[in-house]
Amino acid sequence: MAIRRVSSKWKKTNVLLRNEDISSYIPLTYIYSWDALESMLKVYPMVYIKPDQGTYGNGVMRVEQLPDQDHVPSEEIPIKYKYLLFHDMTVEILPSLEELHTYITSRIHQQTYLIQQGIVSLQYNNRAFDLRVLTQKSPNHRWASTGMIGRVAAPNKVVTNHHNGGSVHMIDILLSNYMDRMDLFKFERLLHSLGTKVAAQLEKKYPGIKEIGLDVAIDSDLKPWILEVNTLPALFPFKQFIPDKHVYKRIHRYALSYGRFSSKKKASKQA
Numbered sequence: 001m002a003i004r005r006v007s008s009k010w011k012k013t014n015v016l017l018r019n020e021d022i023s024s025y026i027p028l029t030y031i032y033s034w035d036a037l038e039s040m041l042k043v044y045p046m047v048y049i050k051p052d053q054g055t056y057g058n059g060v061m062r063v064e065q066l067p068d069q070d071h072v073p074s075e076e077i078p079i080k081y082k083y084l085l086f087h088d089m090t091v092e093i094l095p096s097l098e099e100l101h102t103y104i105t106s107r108i109h110q111q112t113y114l115i116q117q118g119i120v121s122l123q124y125n126n127r128a129f130d131l132r133v134l135t136q137k138s139p140n141h142r143w144a145s146t147g148m149i150g151r152v153a154a155p156n157k158v159v160t161n162h163h164n165g166g167s168v169h170m171i172d173i174l175l176s177n178y179m180d181r182m183d184l185f186k187f188e189r190l191l192h193s194l195g196t197k198v199a200a201q202l203e204k205k206y207p208g209i210k211e212i213g214l215d216v217a218i219d220s221d222l223k224p225w226i227l228e229v230n231t232l233p234a235l236f237p238f239k240q241f242i243p244d245k246h247v248y249k250r251i252h253r254y255a256l257s258y259g260r261f262s263s264k265k266k267a268s269k270q271a
Ligand SMILES: Nc1ncnc2c1ncn2[C@@H]1O[C@H](COP(=O)(O)OP(=O)(O)O)[C@@H](O)[C@H]1O
Pocket: 027, 048, 050, 054, 055, 056, 057, 058, 060, 116, 117, 118, 119, 120, 121, 130, 158, 159, 160, 161, 215, 217, 227, 228
């Protein structure tokens, strides 16, 4: 049977929200609309806007709401905001929510985009990073989290993806400023178990899934947040960047057993 792939982030998010052990790790997410923009920015001063079926960080935008220092407070309008919109290597400054929405709409055309609570990620050398957790079906048909790496954003980028200049690092190096070895060990165990729970939950709705990659951001309280789940995760970073060669050997063995390398042409892309 071909390996099942699911490209809609919105569909996957809704499947995950049905599981109480997972839902608290998912940032608040809506389909992008004027109402969603307005209500999200009332609660979160920073939000992400991204294509429902995007990959590699393409099309991802970040909005930051800041008080407009030039505004003279009055009774009717005590605070006025301005909006910074980051995308690609640029930042636009929009003076009102209406203009922000017009600008976003012009970029997204008729495609479905999501708006998501922004996570202020931990940093390494002043650049945001997040983690990738790889979870695979083992040859004896159990879910196992088989690898973890960290990804650091390139300068002036709001995404950490490799295709957008992000660099790959070992997670113990990225997290060493934030936790000791014992806490790191516990944290890794938590992420491993999150990976297997997410895989099992998605599999209920999408049988035929064999491998997933969780993108996980960590906030300043060291809480992990699942930004998205990929059903066609890249394997090469685990080969290239993890010095312990046993890690990739196992990843490769599992991938061979479920036919990742033989079923490329047959792979079904759905949803
Ligand atoms: N809600 C968010 N909070 C903080 N960073 C985010 C958020 N959503 C996306 N990002 C950043 O953008 C990158 C790409 O977003 P993602 O949802 O993984 O889409 P893609 O499928 O393009 O990889 C993430 O790896 C992360 O660096």
